[in-house]
Amino acid sequence: MIALHDIKSPKPEDFPSELEGLRMTKQRREILSVILSKRDHPTANDVFLRAQKRMPTISLATVYNCLEALVSHGIVRQVNFERESSRYCPNLNDHCHFQDESTGQIHDVTFKKGVNLADFLELPQGTEISHLEISLKGRIGSS
Amino acid sequence: MIALHDIKSPKPEDFPSELEGLRMTKQRREILSVILSKRDHPTANDVFLRAQKRMPTISLATVYNCLEALVSHGIVRQVNFERESSRYCPNLNDHCHFQDESTGQIHDVTFKKGVNLADFLELPQGTEISHLEISLKGRIGSS
DNA sequence: AGGGGAAATTGGAATTATTCTAATTTGGAG
DNA sequence: CTCCAAATTAGAATAATTCCAATTTCCCCT
Numbered sequence: 001m002i003a004l005h006d007i008k009s010p011k012p013e014d015f016p017s018e019l020e021g022l023r024m025t026k027q028r029r030e031i032l033s034v035i036l037s038k039r040d041h042p043t044a045n046d047v048f049l050r051a052q053k054r055m056p057t058i059s060l061a062t063v064y065n066c067l068e069a070l071v072s073h074g075i076v077r078q079v080n081f082e083r084e085s086s087r088y089c090p091n092l093n094d095h096c097h098f099q100d101e102s103t104g105q106i107h108d109v110t111f112k113k114g115v116n117l118a119d120f121l122e123l124p125q126g127t128e129i130s131h132l133e134i135s136l137k138g139r140i141g142s143s
Numbered sequence: 144m145i146a147l148h149d150i151k152s153p154k155p156e157d158f159p160s161e162l163e164g165l166r167m168t169k170q171r172r173e174i175l176s177v178i179l180s181k182r183d184h185p186t187a188n189d190v191f192l193r194a195q196k197r198m199p200t201i202s203l204a205t206v207y208n209c210l211e212a213l214v215s216h217g218i219v220r221q222v223n224f225e226r227e228s229s230r231y232c233p234n235l236n237d238h239c240h241f242q243d244e245s246t247g248q249i250h251d252v253t254f255k256k257g258v259n260l261a262d263f264l265e266l267p268q269g270t271e272i273s274h275l276e277i278s279l280k281g282r283i284g285s286s
Numbered sequence: 287a288g289g290g291g292a293a294a295t296t297g298g299a300a301t302t303a304t305t306c307t308a309a310t311t312t313g314g315a316g
Numbered sequence: 317c318t319c320c321a322a323a324t325t326a327g328a329a330t331a332a333t334t335c336c337a338a339t340t341t342c343c344c345c346t
Contacts, residue, residue, distance in 0.1 A: 023293080023294085023342095023343090025293095025294065025295085025341080025342090026341095027294080027295070028294090043332090044332080044333080045332085057295095057296085058295085058296090059295070059296050059297065059298095060296095060297090060333095061295075061296065061297075061298090061333095061334085061335090062294080062295055062296065064332095064333065064334075065294075065295075065296095066294095066295095069294095078225070080223065080225050080226065082221070082223050082229075082276070083223065083229060083303085083304080085331080085332055085333085086225075086226060086332085086333090096264070098266070098267075098270065101273065107267070109264050109265060109266060110264075110265045111263055111264060111265070112262070112263050112264065112265055115262075115263040119255070119258075119263070120254055120255050120258040120262070120263055121239070121252050121253075121254060121255065121279075122252060122253045122254070122255055123241070123252060124241075124250070124283055126283055126284035126285070127241065127281055127282075127283055127284065128281045128282045128283075128284055129279050129280070129281040130244065130280055130281045130282070131279065131280040131281065132277075132278075132279050132280075133225070133276075133277070133278045133279075134275075134276070134277045135275075135276045136260075136264075136272050136274065136275050136276075137272070137273055137274040137275075138270055138271045138272040138273045138274065139270075139271045139273070140267055140269055140270055140271070141269030141270065141271055142269070166313090166314090166322080166323085168312085168313090168322095168323065168324085169312095170323080170324070171323090186303090187303080187304080188303085200324095200325085201324085201325090202324070202325045202326065202327095203304095203325095203326095204304095204305085204306090204324075204325060204326075204327090205323080205324055205325065207303095207304065207305075208323075208324075208325095209323095209324095212323095226332085226333080228302080228303055228304085229303085229304090
């Protein structure tokens with residue numbers, strides 16, 4: 001089974017008119033397409049600039065609205081590094097993020113198979129995690 | 144050996160005039176004291192309001208300056224939850240943060256003994272991590 | 287097909303956290 | 317005691333994001 005976020009570079013037309021209960025408007029489609037086409041964790045403003053190329057009348061407010069709609073429906077993920085502006089990621093698999101300080105590029109980092117939060121954190125028992133974000137910064141050694 | 148951040152509620156006078164190479168001015172002392180006295184992960188503005196009680200002329204800009212100085216000298220940690228304003232934490236032991244969504248309170252969460260990043264993340268080999276932040280949100284079950 | 291209405295989009299203003307600036311103050315070194 | 321770099325201050329500036337009020341879109345009902 002192939003999920004939407006596994007499709008490499010879908011055109012806006014490839015999306016159904018509704019996704020995860022979210023009405024897929026022209027703008028939402030375009031924004032989703034932007035995010036799926038170049039998976040470099042763009043900021044809202046990056047998305048705005050890219051979306052404008054094919055849809056010159058789109059507004060930044062709409063980009064924010066659409067991103068928020070996509071995020072809250074679990075179609076894309078919001079990614080934060082400290083106080084930097086949020087970035088958006090279409091990879092819905094369990095993963096976290098590493099920012100290479102020499103290039104600024106952000107890489108997805110997966111968890112080792114079978115690991116589980118409770119295996120490495122002293123969580124108060126009964127804790128229900130609704131949201132988890134792991135952000136790493138560093139460099140990739142030349143060795 | 145007892146470290147500064149293990150002292151429960153030090154008065155500003157308890158600090159040496161220099162700490163980790165950072166000149167301890169009146170204001171920095173006061174701010175450090177605020178952060179150590181009530182370890183509830185206050186925001187810069189919270190710190191400002193508390194510091195004002197004993198030092199009515201302190202400015203918010205100074206609070207930001209001092210916090211940045213304390214953070215960059217490794218005396219306190221900056222803590223972020225998504226796009227919320229930064230919070231400050233005097234616990235220098237290796238730990239991460241859990242925000243209880245029913246109370247808003249933030250709790251320190253330690254790592255299980257002996258666990259190591261590389262044990263649970265598929266890091267590209269040669270990766271040097273300079274900064275790691277793990278932020279959890281959720282609820283503590285009643286059971 | 288047509289019309290009503292809720293939801294989405296838009297541009298611009300507003301907000302919020304944080305940083306910057308330039309002027310003043312402070313405090314240690316000589 | 318004086319000098320000077322560093323720290324503090326108030327207020328302005330910035331940046332990201334949200335809000336607002338006025339359209340516009342487009343689904344549903346007949």
